[in-house]
Amino acid sequence: MKLIVRGNEATAVGAKLSRPDVIPAYPITPSTLFPEKISEYVANGELDTQFITVESEHSAISACIGASATGVRTCTCTASQGLALMHEMLFIAAGMRLPIVMPIGNRALSAPINIWCDHQDTISELDTGWMQFYAEKNQEALDLVIMAFKIAENKYVLLPAMVGLDAFVLTHTMEVVDVPDQKDVDDFLPPYTTSASYLDPTKPATVGSFGTPEYYMEFKYAEELAMNAAEKVIDEVFAEFKQKFGREYKKINTYKTEDADIILVTMGSMSGTARATVRQLRKDGKKVGLAKLTVLRPFPEKELLECAQHAKVLAVVDRNISFGFGGRVFSEVAGKFINRATKPLITNYVVGLGGRDVTINDYKEIVADSENVMNTGKVETQTKWINVKKENL
């Protein structure tokens, strides 16, 4: 069935098809339509779930943790300040190894107050132990929510997952999505079962226990191993999804990278504009390619090194800023090349903060700058801000 839906509805449909038992949620722009749609589904009898209207995002994720600890499927949705308010609980969800799924309408953080798109919110949660997926379009947002449950609930993984979709560009923009049949999703994603039904009164157990210095590091190491295991599980789930639903997903989605001298590295909806730019520049004979990161945690190291092996310059386009360092994705990408004998030059561009449009002209400026780096072999300024009105400072 095809539907014309906004990105938030795409994630709500993805969640509905995944049949969560509990959905606690608190509204926040630009994700508010998610709880609205869920409440509609429950009222219409389309979805049998415990929908809990909580008093804050901190409570929403706390209720998810409590619900998930009883061994049932659960999800919520938030953005920006809401995600930041959840911060301390995100570590707990991951540490307790609870496969919660959470779409995030990627939005800038205050101050100044801004409700529009950038990736600062999820980027700031990279170290919490959650897997991170990023959608380029509404179809991907829907599909990734379903796949995120399957990956998260895998017994070798058992980690929570965020699915980022860009504020307004996706959350509020209508696109056609192909909605999988419920029966097919039920086949693909069977009900969640766990060997430890944590709050089973016949088998008493302590959850959220104390971890003394003698034990704590082993728990964290186990979390790291679970992230490593997720790399393979993600590939398997993507392959199974393609077989069942026909749509192909890769951790890094490449476009014309095979012979590219310059590869743009992007995430989310701005990847579509990057692809259009590559198409235009190819007509001018420029060897440019695109690597779109669909998965940021676990970091797709192997896939990155593979797609960049012949490139002369990697131009990492960051829709976030780690103040005093540069773009965060740049630091991640550059870090993975540190011990390689041959490596491309790596340039970095900060774009589109707080919903500023990322245009074809911006990408052309980025490519021109990276061409200059390629020709001179020198990176003069490591991180450049694109389309920023310096004269207004």
Place this chain on the structure above:
Amino acid sequence: MAKITTGAINPEPGSSKKYKTGSWRNMKPVIDFNKCTKKCLFCYEYCPDSAVEKTKDGPKINYDYCKGCGICAYECPKEAITMEQEEK
């Protein structure tokens, strides 16, 4: 050392009995039975960690769990409890 479980779930109820927490202490309460009446049991009542036991010979401090907070010494009406430096 026990093996760790996924998500730090402890499947064994009552396991806190296995973990001796008295090693946190740096001051140790010592009862002078020349002063202690063995009957008032204020120390037993006030101990926030239930580390004072009631025996037929009067109160007995369980050093496996006593954290050395000193509340028993403060509350003792006969000043029979002194806090001594823990030496290890």
